[in-house]
Amino acid sequence: MQDFKEERWNVKERIPSPKAKELFYDIRRKQEISKSDLLASSGLTISTLTRVLDELVSIGVISESGLGASTGGRRPILYQVRGEYGYAFGLDVSRVVSRLILLDLAGQTLEAAEWDMTVDMTPERLIGEVVGRAREWIAAHGIPLDQIIGMGIGAVGPLDREAGIIEEPEWFAAPGWQHVEIVRLIEEALHVPVLLDNGANAAIVAEAWANRGKDFRHMLYVHGGTGLRLSMMSDSKLIYGAADMEGSFGQMIIQADGIPYRTAKGNHGCLDSYASVHAIEREVNSRLRIGRSSRLQQMLESGEPARFSHIMQALKQMDPMVTEVVTQAATYFGIGLANLLNILYPEKVVLGGPLMTDSNLFFYTATQTAIRKTYHYPKYQVIFSKGSYGEEAIAVGAALLMLEQLTC
Incomplete structure (x- = not known):
């Protein structure tokens, strides 16, 4: 070691x-x-x-x-x-889908793969899949080991970045995702350097790279999915707090006597309870149980709960009840986003994750709400974007984090 x-x-x-x-x-x-x-x-x-x-x-x-x-x-x-001087792997460890990509030094994506995070996708199995695929790509491209700069990992937190450990993340379908020494395990298997950061930080690095010709000094990235994840850059540098702050945005209290958080660790009335995938699923199923009419009733088996994929399908069909729920969640999200804007005043905000990529309604409702509630608007102008890399942003950013070690 x-x-x-x-x-x-x-x-x-x-x-x-x-x-x-x-x-x-x-x-x-x-x-x-x-x-x-x-x-x-x-x-x-x-x-x-x-x-x-x-x-x-x-x-x-x-x-x-x-x-x-x-x-x-x-x-x-x-x-x-010279792109062929060196290569880096980028690994996105997320709750629903995990991804691996291979970049060359110029930032070009050469390979990509993904795995559904099912109930049997334990850390051991995912690491085995990742190591096996990485070895296949190295052999297929004929890359000498000394040309592998390393692997960056963008993972769901909380993390111990220095020790390379995924600590106690919530809501993985498979067991075993506590205290995973992921850096040590992959370094020992592949014999290449590995570094760990949270997924939101990796994603904002990817978006900063995509916008590198525009010289944005202050950027925010917010990932809307199973939970809400946040990262910040100032003067092209990641901002780190005293603790891993990736999930802090979701714990912003917007109604002190509001909905209890889904575990004992969170705050009552926090944004995550109103504007996440979980919150939308909870609200839609609650309305179905009390008899609200919806196209979802034709999609679901008797007693089957509506999942996010069903809800997005019904939204595309302009289902009134689903549209109402998604609009409400996006409005709450926009209020939380306005709170960030009123404190940090970034030049650009990139919104990623399934809430943004799967629904234009959510993106536009959230951003318009945020703009209306920003204190110095219209004097202060902010650019909102869905980002350049879509669902690959975390994996791409993780590889770029590794390549950036060359200039540290």
């Missing part, structure tokens, strides 16, 4: 010079960039810039890609990242 820990830190030593790290960071944010642009943005002298670029070329992380357009003098040399 000690050897793997040492190798994990060696990722940061692949580019040994601080100036080379800074320059590589700038190059990596562009598909191509000219030497003249790097000279202007880096503040380096031409001799230092040339020396550092030569260092990066000799390492193999960048290459000359041709000549740019002339602006009156010599045509400038263009540089780009």
Whole structure:
């Protein structure tokens, strides 16, 4: 195990010079960039810039890609990242579906796989599936092991990131998802460095990468699904609290004497109890039990509870009762979102997860509610987005977190 820990830190030593790290960071944010642009943005002298670029070329992380357009003098040399220098796996460990992807250094997705998190998808089984698939991809692409930068994991919290442990997450269908030493287990199986972060943090890293040309300084990511998950970036850096704060948004109290949380650990009247997948399922089934008419009654077997997939199907058919419930949940979500905006004032908010991807009604109701209740609107303007990577955002972000270790 000690050897793997040492190798994990060696990722940061692949580019040994601080100036080379800074320059590589700038190059990596562009598909191509000219030497003249790097000279202007880096503040380096031409001799230092040339020396550092030569260092990066000799390492193999960048290459000359041709000549740019002339602006009156010599045509400038263009540089780009060499995607084949290294590769990273990204693993999304979530309650409903888990995903694995393979990225190259340029951020291109080469492979992707997913697994339903059924009642028999224990940690042991999922890790076995992930390790087996990773080995298949390494063999299929003929990748030498020293070209694997590592694997990033974006998982449901709470986590101990430093120890690499998934601690006590709730609502996994399979048993055994408590105190899982996932970093150690995968490092020992694959012999590559592994790092762990929560899924919302991974997702916002992916969205920041997708928006890297726009230079948003302050971003929020909110994942609406089985629970509500939150992450923040400021000046392109993840914001970490004293504890893993991924689920804190869902525990925001919006009605102190309101609905009890579904476990003894949560707050009465918290947002999760009004605006999550669980909350929508609970409210729809309650209305069905008291005899409200709905298309769901034709979809379900006698006594079968309505699940989120049924509810979304009925919503697409414009079922009045379901539309009412989803609109109400989205309105509550928008109130919680407005509270965040009134405190943090981000430039962009990315909304992900099944509540957003499966329902335009939820997304637009929530964002319009948030805008109406934002204190400094219209002077303060925020951009809302469903994101660039859809359901793969966490896995992509996890791989990018691993690749970012090169410039740390």
